[in-house]
Structures are given as structure tokens and as C-alpha cells.
Amino acid sequence: MDLTRLWKSVLSEIELSVSKATYQTHFAHSLLLSLDADVASIGFPSPLMRTLAETRYYSLIKNILDHKTATNTSLVFSVLPKKEPSERDAGPLFAQTIDAGPNTTVLAKKLHINAELTFDNFAVSTTNQLAYAAATAIAKGPGTSYNPLFLYGGVGVGKTHLMHAVANALLSKKTSLRVVYCMGEEFLNEIIESIQMRTTRQFKQKYRSAELLMVDDVQFIAGKQTAQEEFFHTFNAVLREGGQVLLTSDRPPHEISRLEDRLRSRFEGGLIVDISPPGFELRAAIVNIKSKALGLTIPSDCAQLIAANVVDARAIEGFLRRLTSELATKTQPVTLELISGLLNMKAVVANHAETSRRVSPQELLEAVSSYFDIKTTQMKGPKRDRPIARPRQLYMYLAKTELGLTYDDIGGSLGGRDHTTIMHGVETITQELSTNESLRQAVAGIKQKLWAAAL
Numbered sequence: 231m232d233l234t235r236l237w238k239s240v241l242s243e244i245e246l247s248v249s250k251a252t253y254q255t256h257f258a259h260s261l262l263l264s265l266d267a268d269v270a271s272i273g274f275p276s277p278l279m280r281t282l283a284e285t286r287y288y289s290l291i292k293n294i295l296d297h298k299t300a301t302n303t304s305l306v307f308s309v310l311p312k313k314e315p316s317e318r319d320a321g322p323l324f325a326q327t328i329d330a331g332p333n334t335t336v337l338a339k340k341l342h343i344n345a346e347l348t349f350d351n352f353a354v355s356t357t358n359q360l361a362y363a364a365a366t367a368i369a370k371g372p373g374t375s376y377n378p379l380f381l382y383g384g385v386g387v388g389k390t391h392l393m394h395a396v397a398n399a400l401l402s403k404k405t406s407l408r409v410v411y412c413m414g415e416e417f418l419n420e421i422i423e424s425i426q427m428r429t430t431r432q433f434k435q436k437y438r439s440a441e442l443l444m445v446d447d448v449q450f451i452a453g454k455q456t457a458q459e460e461f462f463h464t465f466n467a468v469l470r471e472g473g474q475v476l477l478t479s480d481r482p483p484h485e486i487s488r489l490e491d492r493l494r495s496r497f498e499g500g501l502i503v504d505i506s507p508p509g510f511e512l513r514a515a516i517v518n519i520k521s522k523a524l525g526l527t528i529p530s531d532c533a534q535l536i537a538a539n540v541v542d543a544r545a546i547e548g549f550l551r552r553l554t555s556e557l558a559t560k561t562q563p564v565t566l567e568l569i570s571g572l573l574n575m576k577a578v579v580a581n582h583a584e585t586s587r588r589v590s591p592q593e594l595l596e597a598v599s600s601y602f603d604i605k606t607t608q609m610k611g612p613k614r615d616r617p618i619a620r621p622r623q624l625y626m627y628l629a630k631t632e633l634g635l636t637y638d639d640i641g642g643s644l645g646g647r648d649h650t651t652i653m654h655g656v657e658t659i660t661q662e663l664s665t666n667e668s669l670r671q672a673v674a675g676i677k678q679k680l681w682a683a684a685l
Contacts, residue, residue: 236298237262243294246548248287254446255416256282258342261310270295270303273310276423280307337401341409346523347394353515357506358388364501365392368474369399372442376501378465378475382482383505386542389478393444396476400442410440414450418457425456434460438467444476448497453488465496475500510670513537513546520547524554532569538663538670539573539631549573570660573631589680591629591643597679598625601672610645624672626655632677 240262245253256279263271272291274280283291284307295303338345349369354362364376381389393411400407412420424433437443443464451457468475479486482504483497508516514537521528528536540546553564553572562568592606599606602621609622622644629640630652637649637656644652662669 233262233265236265239298240291240294242551243298244287244290246551247290247294252415254342254413255279255419256287263308265299265303268301268303269306271306271308273308275310276419277309278419278423278426280309283307337405338398341397341401342411343397343401343409344394345398347391348398349395351519351523352388352391352395353508353512353519355509355512355515357508357512358392361388361392361503361505364503365396366399368476369396372396372400372474373472377469378477378497378500380477380479380483380497380500380502381505382479382502384480384507384542386544386546387505387507388543389505390446391543393446393476393478397442397444408439408441409444410437410442411444412446414445414447417445417461418451418454421457421460434464437464439471440468441471441473442476443468443473446478447480448477449479449481449486449489452486458490458493462490462493462496465493507542510537510667513540513543516543516546517550520550524550526550526554526557526564528564532564532566534665535566535569535573535660535663539660566661570657573660589633591633591635591639594629594633594680595625595643597676598628601676601679623655623659624669624676626652627659628673628676628680630656632680 237260241253241257241260244257248257256274259275260279260283261273263273265271272283274283284305288305292303292305295305335345349362349366352362361381364379368376368379381392383389397409397411401409420433424430437460445461451461465475477497482502483489483494486494514533517528517533517536520543521533536546536549540549549572553569556568556572557564595606595609598621599609602617604618604621608618609625611618613619625644626640629635629643630637635643637652640652641647641649659669659673663673
């Protein structure tokens, strides 16, 4: 059995099941060392990561591995052997004495940069145009303007893509560039580990000598005194030596609670850019770009259907991976019927998966009724007039895609309607969303009401 291929397959499933920060911090650099007699030995880079995997993610790893191997496995966790840094070595991210040559893919991987995330495959629209312009300017002249560049926005709007695109552009021109990329949570974990392992000198040398420092989800260090203290000095050291700092967050600096004032002041000293969620046209472009990268051929009507129903770039990529997996087991073309069936899968579309578990069918019913200014009793009643039937179908669609209810459950919440009626309603809205702008606006408006009430 090819352990590398098996573990890569397992990691792809884990990546869809946990947050980006958790995956990058705890799983991205793990290895499947052996699989003998249904006992899987898994290695992690540090004792802290091993402990966290063993205490928090044992069941997740086991369930996925059991499914992939069709066996009942037992998991054993260990720490991967670690090379001690020399006096001249600033840490594993700076071991750039390799002969990268003109191909920077190996180098990018070594630096934890995704070589596939470039400016060429970044879809630009009015929602991200300023962020794109600032990132390309940094790629042309790092450390000279927009320093730091602080990008903020929700999940899947392209913050990380732009960050990696900057690194790839600069590495293509200078392979010896000292690049450090990490998640905010990873920065915190490395500080803890360096204290435990008494390697704080190497930690400081690694980060403070960076020519390009990129921290994703920097809000994770807020409220952590040691992390904020070290990051303050790291930030100053990098800028003092003419290095470039790129930061991303889910909110602007002034909204990050428990962030020290001196750090907030530093973050606000550069350019702060808000990246809004992608609109329908941009999502359609993202579908085309990502499907091409995955080797998929998707007709334009199918791409529009996906764009109308899947809410952000990361969710689009996850959906396309599921589509790839589905096509691997079937010899059939990509059709509207296939896409419609996959869109009805629970949690494929929902951007608010955590929130949706706290929303009841009655709350959704009230949100739809409020949006269309009708009564919930009318929604449950027998009338089939369009002013009532249309909101009722939208409720059916959202109850299926956002709450993951069964057709029978949805029918029960609407006064006992038959499941075939519910199926027809869901399919009708799913199909029309790709071409009906007013319908898309209605769905967005209802979701806004729904999630605002749930928080």
C-alpha cells in the first residue's frame, strides 16, 4: 500500500472537515509512518501537535482512515525526528541552500507556500480590486509601500490567495528570499514549543530576519500576552530591516478584541483593505478557474448553477472536489441533474455551518415570512397563489441547503405537505437561481435576516 498516497487522501478529507487554521497548524506537515496489522503510526512535527491530535482529533482521523482502508484501525501518534538548527540556520523555513533552479515549486512547498496560488489564477472584480492592486504593487517593490498590508474579510474571499501570490511572484525573481508564512495560531504554538524546548533564540532568528513575513488569521494572537509581545518585536525588526509584512484577519484591527494598542497602531500604520464576499459573476469565474485546475470540464449553465448556490471560493473548491470524487466513481458527463443532486447535500452550500445548527425550522419560516411581509400561517396554508407559493418554495430550498432537513421534515414544518412537493420546490429554486438575479437577492436577504437573528 502506498502510504504517501493514502495519507494525502486522508488529509484532503481532514482539510474539508476542520478550519483552515487548524489544518495548516496541526495536520499539513504530519506523516503516515506505517500501517501494519491495522495499527497506523502517525508522526507530527512537535510534541504539542502530537498531543492535540491525540486528544482532539483521534476520532476524526480514525473515521477517515477506517473509511479509506475498509478496516478498523488503531492509531499511534509519535513525534517526527527534528534536525537541530545550526548557528547559521534560522530555522526550517530558511533552509534554502537547495538548488531550486528556475523551478520554484519545490522551494515554495518547503516554505509552506502554495505554488498554485498566483496572480494569474486570481479572479478580479470590484469586490477585491483594491486588494489585488495593493498585492501586485508589493510584488513589484516589497517594503517600499503598503507596509504592512492588512487584508480582512470573511471566509473564502481570497485573502490567503493574494498572500501566497505575492510570495510566489517574489520567489520567482529571488529564490534566496527569506520568507516566513504561518497562521496566527501556528505563531502562538511555535512560541509555546520554543519555550518548552528552549529554542527561543532560533525562533526569534527565524522570524525577525524575514524579508517577507506573512501571518494569516493574525487575530488569533489577540489576548495572548506572550504572543503579542513577541509579535510586536518581530514586526518592528522586520520593518526596521526593510522587510515586507502581510497580514490577514476576519476583521479590521480596531474590531479585534483584546489586541494590544501598540499592535493595533502598527497594523493601522499601513494599508487596510476590506475584501467583500464575491458576487455571482465573480463566483462563476472562480468556478471556471478552479475546475480547470482540477481538470474538470464544466458547461457554462452548470458553472452558473454552482455559482448561484455556493457562497464563497473555499466552498466552491470543496464542492468541486466532491464533484471530482463523484465523477471518479461514475462514467458520466457533468450535467445540471448531477450538480442539482450534489447541491442538495447537507453542508455543501452552507457557509454558516456552525450557525445553522442553532437555527430551527420555525426561525427560518419566520425569516422568510418577514422578508416577504406575509404570515407564517399563510406559508403553511393551502393557498397556491404566487405571492405565497414563491416564498414557500424559497423556504423549502433554504431548509434543505442551509439546515440540511429531510424532505419529510420540511413537509411536516409546512403543514404536512408531501415530500414530492418539497422536492419539486427545491429543484425549482435551485435551477432558477443561476439566471434570476432578483431570486438571488431574495435568498441573500433571507440569509442575512436568518444569521443575524441566530447570532
